Amino acid sequence: MSDQEVSNKQVALKNYVTGFPKESDMQIITTDTIRLRVPEGTKDAVLVKNLYLSCDPYMRERMSASDGGFPPFELGKPLTGYGVAKILDSTHPNYKKGDFAWGFTGWEEYSLIVSPQILFKIEHTDVPLSYYTGILGMPGMTAYAGFYEICTPKKGEYVYISAASGAVGQIVGQFAKLSGCYVVGSAGSKEKVDLLKNTFGFDEAFNYKEEADLTAALKRCFPEGIDIYFENVGGKMLDAVLANMRIRGRIAACGMISQYNLEKREGVHDLTHIVFKEIRMQGFLAATYYHLYPKFLEMALPYLKQGKIVYVEDIAEGLESGPSSLLSIFTGKNVGKKLVVVAPE
Numbered sequence: 001m002s003d004q005e006v007s008n009k010q011v012a013l014k015n016y017v018t019g020f021p022k023e024s025d026m027q028i029i030t031t032d033t034i035r036l037r038v039p040e041g042t043k044d045a046v047l048v049k050n051l052y053l054s055c056d057p058y059m060r061e062r063m064s065a066s067d068g069g070f071p072p073f074e075l076g077k078p079l080t081g082y083g084v085a086k087i088l089d090s091t092h093p094n095y096k097k098g099d100f101a102w103g104f105t106g107w108e109e110y111s112l113i114v115s116p117q118i119l120f121k122i123e124h125t126d127v128p129l130s131y132y133t134g135i136l137g138m139p140g141m142t143a144y145a146g147f148y149e150i151c152t153p154k155k156g157e158y159v160y161i162s163a164a165s166g167a168v169g170q171i172v173g174q175f176a177k178l179s180g181c182y183v184v185g186s187a188g189s190k191e192k193v194d195l196l197k198n199t200f201g202f203d204e205a206f207n208y209k210e211e212a213d214l215t216a217a218l219k220r221c222f223p224e225g226i227d228i229y230f231e232n233v234g235g236k237m238l239d240a241v242l243a244n245m246r247i248r249g250r251i252a253a254c255g256m257i258s259q260y261n262l263e264k265r266e267g268v269h270d271l272t273h274i275v276f277k278e279i280r281m282q283g284f285l286a287a288t289y290y291h292l293y294p295k296f297l298e299m300a301l302p303y304l305k306q307g308k309i310v311y312v313e314d315i316a317e318g319l320e321s322g323p324s325s326l327l328s329i330f331t332g333k334n335v336g337k338k339l340v341v342v343a344p345e
Contacts, residue, residue, distance in 0.1 A: 005033040010078040010108035011322040016065035020261045020330070025063065026079070026323040034110050037089040044092045045114040048085035050105055051345055053319075054133035055326045055338040056081060056167070060260040079107035079322075084122070084132045086345075095121060102132035107322055109342060118287065124301060129345055134167055134337040135311040136300060138286050143171035144296045145289035146252035150282050151228045155180035158222050160241065163232035164205065165192040165312075166329075167337040168254060172230045173200050174309045181228070184221045186237075188332040195335065199310060214240035225249070231281075234259045235266045242273040251281040261330060312336030 008031045015025045038045045059081055061068045073079055083105040087095045095101060103119035105111045113119065122132055134140065146168075147153065159176040161169045164185025173196065176183045184204045185196045196205035204221050211217040218226070218240050225246035231238060234256025241251070259265045273279060303309040314334045316325040319342050328334045 004036045006036060006110065007031065008034040008108055008110050009319050010106065011319060012076050012078055012107075013063060013073040014075065016072065016075070017060075017063040019263050021060065021063055021327055023323045023327060026326075028320055028322075029076075034112075036110065038091045038112065042091060042112075042114060044116075045090070045112060046087050046092050046095050046101075046116065046119070047089040048101070048105060048111050048113060049088055050083050050085045050107075050109060050111060050342045051100075052084040052130050052133050053105075053107055053322065053340045053342060054082040054137070054139075054167075055329050055334075055340065056138070057255050057257050057260060057329060059326060060330065078111075079326075080104060081107065082133060082138050083342075084129050084137075085111070092116070095119075100125060100129060100132075102137050107319070109319065118290070120293065124297070127301070127304060130313060130315070130339060130341075131304075131311060133339045134313060135171055135304065135309070136297070139167040139337065140171055140300055141289060141293060141296055142168045142254055142286040143175060144300070145286060145292065146230060146254050146284060147172050147175050147228075149289060149292070150252040150284055151230070151250045153179045153181055153228060157181045157227035158224060158246070159183045159228040159230070160218065160222065160226045160244075161185045161230040161232070162208075162237050162241075163187065163255075163257060164202065165195050165200075165336060166232065166334075169230065169232055170196075170200050170312060170336065171309070173202050174303075176228075177201050177203075178303070178308065186217075192335060195312065199312065208237070215243050218244040228252075230254060231256070233257055239269050242268070242270060242279070245273060245277055245279050247277050249277060249279045251279065253281060253283040257330070314338045316340045318342075 014027045061070045062073045084102045087099040100122040159181045165187045185202045186208045193205045196202040229241045229251045231253045232255045235258035314336045
């Protein structure tokens with residue numbers, strides 16, 4: 001097996017993107033062959049077979065030629081992102097053949113990862129491995145860090161989550177309910193609003209596309225105002241939230257998906273609320289909090305196994321579906337966490 005040579009299908013970036021990305025900005029390519037072992041003399045490396053790939057909004061930033069905080073993808077090279085993989089060969093002391101891991105990998109069938117920066121060995125395989133692209137991976141850590149570490153919730157507080165049925169929002173909402181908070185979420189379709197109320201247990205939810213006045217919609221949902229806002233959207237939604245925040249409210253700025261495809265991004269119109277209401281708004285990245293991953297698992301795994309948290313995935317089959325799957329998260333076509341199955345476990 002280890003000396004076997006196989007072809008390696010990849011999803012590569014064909015053109016740098018301005019405005020809205022198209023499927024034609026990416027291409028499926030097949031390399032001649034890859035040997036399924038770590039090359040001789042390469043230390044601290046793993047050769048992996050990718051099983052699941054995660055479609056995440058931050059990847060849009062990397063499709064632009066300019067460095068917006070994340071380095072751009074290389075043209076003609078496979079995209080990189082979070083995934084779940086099986087170790088086929090290893091010269092790394094932390095991983096052996098047959099282990100499963102989640103972390104940063106290539107959008108391809110097989111990847112050679114040298115000196116992995118973000119790679120976690122999967123110790124708990126009694127839950128679906130795909131969950132490590134979502135609730136037990138980066139989105140789960142994002143929800144945990146943003147909600148507990150940044151927003152420090154107290155029982156009875158009023159919590160609002162935008163893009164609430166997505167990979168992160170659905171987890172935050174359930175954490176908030178388990179913390180004894182009143183929780184409202186917004187999403188972009190009736191199906192998603194029903195999911196928030198009936199599956200994830202939100203107290204209230206609304207379709208933002210049906211609201212002519214977002215400030216009024218939030219006032220209706222939160223007559224007393226908002227203590228905690230988990231920000232996934234930005235733009236007009238942030239303006240409306242600031243007008244409805246309570247004194248000493250907290251905002252965890254996790255993402256701003258309404259802005260990523262705009263050539264000219266929108267500003268915020270009234271930041272005086274932050275001053276007069278003593279609001280704290282903090283941006284964050286999950287990777288800053290990965291040292292808390294064991295603590296997060298201690299909390300999340302029992303909740304999952306007891307059915308206190310449910311997780312909804314939107315799964316696409318085959319690497320060929322990668323480009324359309326990635327684009328679907330920017331048009332709201334996904335319902336829940338979008339991921340691509342590259343190979344069966």
